[in-house]
Amino acid sequence: MRTALVLGTGLIGTSAALALAARGVRVHLSDRDPERARTAAALGAGTEGEPEPGSPVDLAVVAVPPAHIAETVAHVQRRGLARGVIDVGSVKGGPRRELTELGGDLTTYLGSHPMSGREQSGPLAATADLFEGRPWVLTPTPGTDTEVLNLALELIALCGAVPVVMEADAHDRAVALVSHTPQLLSSLVAARLVEAAETDVRLCGQGIRDVTRIAGSDPGMWVDILSANPGPVADVLAEVAGDLQAVVRSLRELGSADEKERASGAEGVEMLLRSGNAGRARVPGKHGQAPAAYETVTVLISDRPGQLARIFADADSVGVNIEDVRIEHATGQQAGYMQLMVEPGAVPVLEQELRDRGWSLRQ
Secondary structure, eight states, X not given: OOEEEEEOOSXXXXXXXXXXXXXXXXXXXXXXXXXXXXXXXXXXXXXXXXXXXXSOEEEEEEOSOGGGHHHHHXXXXXXXXXXXEEEOOSOOHHHHHHHHHTTOOTTSEEEEEEOOOOSOOSGGGOOTTTTTTOEEEEEOOTTOOHHHHHHHHHHHHHXXXXXXXXXXXHHHHHHXXXXXXXXXXXXXXXXXXXXXXXXXXXXXXXXXXXXXXXXXXXXXXXXXHHHTSHHHHHHHHHHHHHHHHHHHHHHHHHTOSXXXXXXXXXXXXXXXXXXXXXXXXXXXXXXXXXXXXXXXEEEEEESSTTXXXXXXXXXXXXXXXXOEEEEEEOTTSXXXXXXXXXXXXXXXXXXXXXXXXXXXXXX
């Protein structure tokens, strides 16, 4: 691939453009908001403006909200701006059907969805490595042109992502479960904090920070996404609602004076928690592989410059790889607990080294 056109210079579009430009692809940038395109260009993502009609680029990447994908793809095809067109929207079935209704060419169009993102939006949140190691779904049809499929695979390789082929409606059901519903549930939990007393909110710990992290996402963007996939999301939420009703009954029983009801309530709550354990264990681990069983070394760190770099250097000095890390901030103190996830066999070596270097460990 030598040339590309990116239409829509938000987080995903600009990140893809940055990755392509960094690998020598000449990228044209287009956006309904010229200021966003100028910002992306200033970041090094490419050059503002669509290519001249009759001088098609190799691949156009449509990175606009789902409601505008079909019309944007049709625009590119009508003007002959690219040999092939893909979109990177989070919903696949609806835009394809809309493109068919608009008379678009499905042979030169391929729906795709990089499974990567951030809570922030816009070009300033973009990074060239946003897609590194992440799944990138492709939804070809039997009529998809082989050249377009190959261009899409080349794009994914240049972005460092991992291609996954799915049927469009199956993709939409899957993202309803693993992406769209979690966003709404996170927002529901965070919304309970709006009217909470300040003394209650000050008790927030790492658990609620984890659960509500994605509740900081852009509401406008999510309305666009959910408007394109309401049925599958509503289906999953209806099942969750049934689970919630069941656990509410179990909790009421736990508070009963009747011993049998308390036992029934405990059994219901335990079943939910065990199901949660089993579901969590199915979430892919590092590099998309099967989840690994790591052990945690918890270290007290102060909120001073250089502390993170120092602890990583100390782990490196004994050849221990930090597989994952979390920081739990201490309420009312300029300190926190850093949780280092490592291979089980590395725990004794790492703990001894950290103690020798003056770190305080929590057992």
